[in-house]
Amino acid sequence: MGRLTDKYCIVGVGETSYSKNSGKTTRAMGAAAICNAMRDAGLGADQVNGVLSYHGGDSTAGPEIAADLGIRPDFYMDCSGGGSSTEALVGLAIGAIEVGMCETVAIFRSMNGYSEVRIGGTGRRAAAPVAGSQLLSRPYGMVSAGQNFAPVFMRHMMEYGTSSAQVAAVKVAHSKHASNNPKAFYRKRYTVDDVLNSRWICKPLHLLDCCVETDNATALIVTSAERAADLRQRPVYVMGVVGRVTKKRGDTFYNDAPITDVAGKYAAERVFGMAGVGPEDVHVTGSYDAFTFTTLLQLEDYGFCRKGEGGDYVSNGIIELGGKRPNNTSGGHLCEGYTHGMSMVIENVRQLRGQADDSCPGWQDGIHTHGYAEGGCRQVREAEISMNLGWANPVTGSALILRR
Amino acid sequence: MPQVEYRGMLLMVPDNDSEFGGYFEAAREHRLVVKKCAACGLLRFPPGSGCPWCTSLDWTWQEVRGKGTIYSYEIIAHAIQPGFRDFTPYPVIIVELDEQRGVPTPHDGLRLIANLVDDQFQPEAEANVAIGKRVDVVFQDLSPELSLPQFRLTDEPPAGSVWQFPG
Ligand SMILES: [Zn+2]
Numbered sequence: 121m122g123r124l125t126d127k128y129c130i131v132g133v134g135e136t137s138y139s140k141n142s143g144k145t146t147r148a149m150g151a152a153a154i155c156n157a158m159r160d161a162g163l164g165a166d167q168v169n170g171v172l173s174y175h176g177g178d179s180t181a182g183p184e185i186a187a188d189l190g191i192r193p194d195f196y197m198d199c200s201g202g203g204s205s206t207e208a209l210v211g212l213a214i215g216a217i218e219v220g221m222c223e224t225v226a227i228f229r230s231m232n233g234y235s236e237v238r239i240g241g242t243g244r245r246a247a248a249p250v251a252g253s254q255l256l257s258r259p260y261g262m263v264s265a266g267q268n269f270a271p272v273f274m275r276h277m278m279e280y281g282t283s284s285a286q287v288a289a290v291k292v293a294h295s296k297h298a299s300n301n302p303k304a305f306y307r308k309r310y311t312v313d314d315v316l317n318s319r320w321i322c323k324p325l326h327l328l329d330c331c332v333e334t335d336n337a338t339a340l341i342v343t344s345a346e347r348a349a350d351l352r353q354r355p356v357y358v359m360g361v362v363g364r365v366t367k368k369r370g371d372t373f374y375n376d377a378p379i380t381d382v383a384g385k386y387a388a389e390r391v392f393g394m395a396g397v398g399p400e401d402v403h404v405t406g407s408y409d410a411f412t413f414t415t416l417l418q419l420e421d422y423g424f425c426r427k428g429e430g431g432d433y434v435s436n437g438i439i440e441l442g443g444k445r446p447n448n449t450s451g452g453h454l455c456e457g458y459t460h461g462m463s464m465v466i467e468n469v470r471q472l473r474g475q476a477d478d479s480c481p482g483w484q485d486g487i488h489t490h491g492y493a494e495g496g497c498r499q500v501r502e503a504e505i506s507m508n509l510g511w512a513n514p515v516t517g518s519a520l521i522l523r524r
Numbered sequence: 525m526p527q528v529e530y531r532g533m534l535l536m537v538p539d540n541d542s543e544f545g546g547y548f549e550a551a552r553e554h555r556l557v558v559k560k561c562a563a564c565g566l567l568r569f570p571p572g573s574g575c576p577w578c579t580s581l582d583w584t585w586q587e588v589r590g591k592g593t594i595y596s597y598e599i600i601a602h603a604i605q606p607g608f609r610d611f612t613p614y615p616v617i618i619v620e621l622d623e624q625r626g627v628p629t630p631h632d633g634l635r636l637i638a639n640l641v642d643d644q645f646q647p648e649a650e651a652n653v654a655i656g657k658r659v660d661v662v663f664q665d666l667s668p669e670l671s672l673p674q675f676r677l678t679d680e681p682p683a684g685s686v687w688q689f690p691g
Contacts, residue, residue: 240604249527249534255544256570259535259672260639261600261608262616270598271618278596278655278687316691320601320613324689372570374618377631379596 124394128214129348129355130522131224132161132341133466138305138457140234142335147180149337150230151188157226157339158189162352165190168341170225172213173198174205174460178237179230195222201364202239203408204510205229206340206462207518208363213342224347229462230337238333240264253371265410265513266330270322272373272514273413276380277324279428282416284324286431288315290412290447291328291454293440298451300441300478300498305332306455309494315412329412331453338462340469356472356522360395362387363510363518373514383517384421384509392423395521399423402521403503404471405445406464408511409452415439418509419447422519441492441500449476449498461510465520468506472524474499526552528667531607535670543571546585551671554663558623558634560586567624569634577628588623588634590661592675593683595620595635599650614647615640619659619675638675645674652677656686 134156136142136149150173158168171182171193182196195216199205206227213225233239240263250258262268276282291310298304310328318327348355365387369376392398399422407415416430424445425433433439439447450456450467457463470476474486476499482488488499503524510518526548527536537548550557559571563580567588574581597617603609621634638661640648645664658680663671 249536251536251538252541252544253570255535255537255548257637258533258605259530260616260637261531261603261605261611261614262637264604267598267600267604267616271596271616274598274689275596275655277689284691320599322601323599324691369576371572372635374595374635374637375569375632377633379618 123396124214124361125359125396126357127345128217128342128358129345130210130340130358130469131343131348131351131353131355132157132163133339133469134160135338135463135466136336138303138334138336140334142232142235145180146178146230146232146337147184147188149335150180150185150228153230153337153339154185154189154226154228157341160353161341163224163341168224168226169194170213170216170222171196172209172225172227174201174209174229175231176200176202185228191226193222195225202460202512203410204364204461204512204516204518206460206465207361207508207510207520210342210358210520211361211363214358214361217342217344224341224343226339226341228337228339229459231459232335233458234333235335266325267322268373269411269414269514270325272379273324276417279378279380280431282431284316285312286435287329287412287416288312289435290409290415290439291315293434294409294448294452294454296492297441297446297449297498298455299494300492300496301450301456302477302479304451304456305334306451325411325413331410331458332455334457334459336457336459338459338466340462340466354473354524356469356524358520359397359505359523360391360521361519362391362394364512364516365518367515370515376515379514380417382417382421382514384418384519387517387519388422391519391521397505397521402445402505402507404449404468404500404506405447406468406506406508407447407452408461408464408509409448409454410511412454414511415447417514418511418517422507422509441498446500449500465508468508468522471500471503472506472522526669528670530666532605533607535666537670543573547571548670550585550587551663551673552669554671555587556590556661556673557585557587559583566628567634569636588621591678592619592621592659594618594653594655594657594659596655597640597653599653611647613650615650615653617653617659617675638673641674641676648677654686654688656682656684658682
């Protein structure tokens with residue numbers, strides 16, 4: 121496996137605001153997110169010639185958005201996919217550049233995830249006939265991500281004694297982080313009791329175990345280290361990338377047992393081997409927190425703690441700002457907003473630059489107080505290596521290790 | 525092509541559905557079937573087009589008894605589909621069938637999703653749902669041409685220890 125270290129970088133990041141009603145098309149939002157990422161990088165339209173996106177039939181194709189920005193792609197692909205696609209597309213962008221198909225790639229995800237097409241299969245998606253393998257779950261009232269994942273979470277509680285209070289600590293941590301993120305949709309700090317007292321959605325998940333649904337677009341720009349040298353921002357280097365890795369029975373979540381093992385167990389060896397580092401070397405993590413529980417499962421299977429000890433790991437302060445290895449310093453999908461994983465990659469890029477956009481007056485110049493009280497700083501001290509843990513579902517995942 | 529409206533959804537089994545056609549044909553006759561590999565003889569569910577163990581594309585339908593154990597579950601309090609709002613709270617269970625448990629590896633088994641229902645096909649009470657409890661297949665006739673496999677608790681003692689969500 122060839123070392124990618126030092127060869128490819130993320131040089132620009134950008135997004136639109138998180139809302140429940142954007143009042144805009146996915147085309148307009150996608151263009152705005154890419155435009156913000158290009159300005160962040162200091163790139164003009166003639167310097168971007170690759171466009172990659174992922175969607176679930178709920179977005180606008182790359183060439184339309186490229187045209188709005190004056191970009192003429194030498195390479196574009198609109199891939200089918202949701203969570204865990206960002207990391208995988210960073211790898212595909214590197215491959216496309218390496219082979220000479222293009223030089224600089226904008227990757228975007230644009231979705232009106234609340235006002236237009238919600239993930240859970242309501243609205244537009246509910247009208248479609250139910251056939252094929254959907255007949256194994258939808259007629260039983262099992263359709264949303266939470267409903268599909270809950271039996272995996274339940275089994276983890278049985279096998280390892282994981283408690284609802286431990287899992288709720290993920291929401292507590294991410295909400296603390298979100299309170300220091302002016303862009304976050306929910307900036308309120310929550311307690312374990314707040315989570316446990318919120319209404320049931322599908323046991324073992326409470327309302328506050330579930331992420332927020334938002335309208336939003338996100339974008340990032342990948343290019344070679346050579347080109348990155350002339351650009352506006354300090355480049356963030358890709359050390360390792362894998363995705364979308366699946367378990368052997370990728371067709372269901374309940375056949376490849378133990379079902380409490382997630383795809384990360386296969387991705388971990390590959391991505392850490394590529395990067396030449398291990399979990400102990402990572403300073404900040406970005407897990408896919410569609411639910412509190414997904415964070416716990418990923419952290420276990422990527423080796424940040426032993427299998428079955430995720431409940432302890434997420435509830436003992438390690439994942440909070442000021443802790444040993446903060447997770448989702450933006451507030452993540454639970455609090456900041458939901459755009460299928462890219463927002464957590466963007467956050468880690470900002471962390472590695474020292475540019476977490478918090479309330480510190482000098483954040484743009486990397487000047488931070490590191491006071492993590494409510495409404496304060498969210499920059500991790502001396503963050504040099506970050507890792508994103510992408511998740512589509514228990515049997516599909518991706519990972520991305522970055523360094524400054 | 526069998527199709528029926530159920531709880532606001534149009535369920536259909538297209539004539540060319542080589543994965544699920546035979547499964548629902550059998551269900552209409554109140555028989556539960558899985559696929560059996562013609563090469564290695566292993567059973568599989570879901571009834572995919574090929575064998576996950578030996579890659580053979582040749583298979584036959586094989587009837588199973590429909591008895592099994594609850595492997596995991598959830599209790600859905602908030603229905604996403606409007607047609608399920610009057611069904612809440614309802615259990616969705618993963619059933620591990622008795623056939624081929626722990627074969628070919630200790631973690632393998634024939635597992636499928638269903639609701640745990642009572643004699644009237646209403647949701648079983650949450651207090652009675654637990655991992656390890658024994659269940660038996662029943663068929664819910666949605667129309668003369670489409671029946672849905674569901675599961676009910678049996679009087680059998682549990683296979684091993686029983687676990688229930690404490691919350
Ligand atoms: Zn076979």
